[in-house]
Amino acid sequence: TFNEKMTVESVTQSVSNLALSFGEYDRKSMSRPFGVAILMAGVDENGESVLLHMDPSGTYLKYGAKAIGAGSEGAQATLEEQYHKSMTLDDGMKLCLNVLKQVMEEKISATNIEVGICRKGSRKARKNSIFSAKTL
Numbered sequence: 001t002f003n004e005k006m007t008v009e010s011v012t013q014s015v016s017n018l019a020l021s022f023g024e025y026d027r028k029s030m031s032r033p034f035g036v037a038i039l040m041a042g043v044d045e046n047g048e049s050v051l052l053h054m055d056p057s058g059t060y061l062k063y064g065a066k067a068i069g070a071g072s073e074g075a076q077a078t079l080e081e082q083y084h085k086s087m088t089l090d091d092g093m094k095l096c097l098n099v100l101k102q103v104m105e106e107k108i109s110a111t112n113i114e115v116g117i118c119r120k121g122s123r124k125a126r127k128n129s130i131f132s133a134k135t136l
Contacts, residue, residue: 012052070103
């Protein structure tokens, strides 16, 4: 409703509904309006982190860790093997950066990698500069 906070899942559901209904009344329209996969992340009303993956058709699923894009198969396999919900933020960031090192063609640096963090207490996302080019 108007002027109320939306959960991450509510936002994802709204975008999903848009994608799923796209072309519903016009058979000549595309069936994949965005043409991309999307990761939606945030903190829910209980203070728990939420990560949702929406595929180009508009279907979405909840994940603990998810890789999309070029090299995502190998990256996802590594995440499934090494990620666990009890990881610290630093351990999770190190895992993600190591996965990126494995799958990216060019060397990772502060100019081609940005890390976004959604902390439970603040309920706001911010970019993290802890991992500078020197630490990568």
